[in-house]
Amino acid sequence: MTLLDTINSREALCALNDAQLRQLCDEIRQFLVLNVARTGGHLASNLGVVELSVALERVFDTSRDRLLFDVGHQSYVHKILTGRRDEFRTLRMFGGLAGFPKPSESVTDPFVAGHASSSVSTALGMARTRTLQHEDYHVVALMGDGAMTGGLAYEAMNDAGESSEQLIVILNDNGMSITPNVGGIAQHLALIRTRPGYYRIKKAYRAVTAKVPGGKCLYRLTHRLKEHWKRMLFGTTFFEEMGFEYYGPVDGHDLKRLEYMLRLVKDRRHPVLLHVITQKGKGYAPAEENPDVFHGIGHFDPEKGMEPRCGHLPTFSDTFSETIDALGAQEPRICAITAAMLRGTGLDAFAAHYPERCFDVGIAEGHAVSMAGGLAKQGMIPVVAIYSTFLQRAYDMLLQDVAMLGLHVVFAVDRAGLVGGDGETHHGVFDVNYLRSVPGMQVLCPASQAELGQMLRRAVLEMTGPVAVRYPRGCDGAFTGIAEQPCLREGSDITLVTYGTLVNEVLAAAKLLEARGISAEVLKLPSIKPLDVRTVAASMRKTGRLLVAEEAVCIGCVGKELLASLRARGVGGPVRLCNLGDRFIPHGAVPELYRLAGLDAKSLADAAWEVCQNEA
Known part of the structure; x- marks a missing residue:
């Protein structure tokens, strides 16, 4: 049994000593490599946040404190440490563990996070709710992997900096440039400001001045003088100009230092930003050398690194x-x-x-x-x-x-x-x-x-x-050529209309229908705007029935416009619209999702059979 196998609660994590914590981080990296090699997923970013994730789970109680990821592909370690380790073999599989934070999985996932740059906005909303409801918990936004290149992040920080809300933003910097001030001088300044002795002296000075007559005014004056001279000598960070108290940079792989810094910013009662430097792919040589390749990767051989288990097909x-x-x-x-x-x-x-x-x-x-x-x-x-x-x-x-x-x-x-x-x-x-x-x-x-x-x-x-x-992700299906005409297969009993690569399922459905004695005509639309209504109308006048299959939500789908246009032309008959409905589709292999949505060949053939039996 590994040490990781024994970590089944936050209490068990908090009880580990320094040597055990180092061992745990090594085991988490091994666990990530072996599991993502089987399931595919975002590997490099998660290898880079192992120590940071461990420190966050030890300093904060994520069952109550709100930890917002930005974006959520760096949440694997968080999932491992919050009761989902044994489910990791199902990562990104249908019915299994999601590759992003998902509140339905765990109370420790407070929000969905699949797109970038929104965490500070969401975190500020939660912080303001905490204030309005007079509750007591911490709100932490963990930004990384380029999220700071999105404008929404700055809109949120501009508002948050003026809000005076107790809010912690952690910038996981794995190579991007932030400002010229984040360099040698800033690191030197950060070392001075974050030394335990400095912080204790500052806290004691504030307590003493608070007890003497005019002490608060004295403290504010000396604080302003200190800030003025600091700006003259060293400049300021962009974050401080926006109203955040800036801490860092700090080595994101120094667990002891990270914990100290997190406990320090945890006590602040206003917006703070902790700048953490990490290495994407840390601890796994192939990911360190090629972090872009291992950012999001499919199945791979963990022993051979980049070399896939099967040959690469053109996509x-x-x-x-x-x-x-x-x-x-x-x-x-x-x-x-x-x-x-x-x-x-x-x-x-x-x-x-x-x-x-x-x-x-x-x-x-x-x-x-x-x-x-x-x-x-x-x-x-x-x-x-x-x-x-x-x-x-x-x-x-x-x-x-x-x-x-x-x-x-x-x-x-x-x-x-x-x-x-x-x-x-x-x-x-x-x-x-x-x-x-x-x-x-x-x-x-x-x-x-x-x-x-x-x-x-x-x-x-x-x-x-x-x-x-x-166009879709992935490779060609059975249809690999170029269609000169919309009609891929002639028929007399029903018209099947589709577009894009779903044509592969529709052609397969037509073959299944043929075995049942149904002659299906298959039309492939090369364009969905404008629509070739004339061709569809001509086919439906011949067959008298229509099924439209599309890999899209039902609202505003092609099938509805076709149906309205056909009715306007006086073309009627039984119709079935097969699409993804008015819902969000979960994760899983595409063939499984086709079956879930009724877009696989068998489901489409069954739907067409019903139309032909006037049961639509």
């Missing part, structure tokens, strides 16, 4: 990468923009070949889209590569800064549809709704990697105005 992101790289050589006006997802979106090759035309703006999707508008207005052809679930945060900019002027900006919407293990916060199932609601937006939906290459070239070189090309 839609790979096809996008090759196509945009080739287009960059062909058209010098093309530039590429991403929001902290250079490698994830496949723009690393373009960045290497055309660095002056590739812009990684950090976790700032709204800024990315607005900047694209400026580039397009002045004659460039910007291609904005952002995951579907992150592009949601730039909806206002899509409307105001691109569509309203009819600017030619191409949106490469990666991870459209269900993405699997990352779950609710990362499924790209809302872009069908929000993209189609933007006036003038054109939305293309390739069903194969070959179609993605073709559609991307057309979107960039031939089309005008705003264009979105949405």
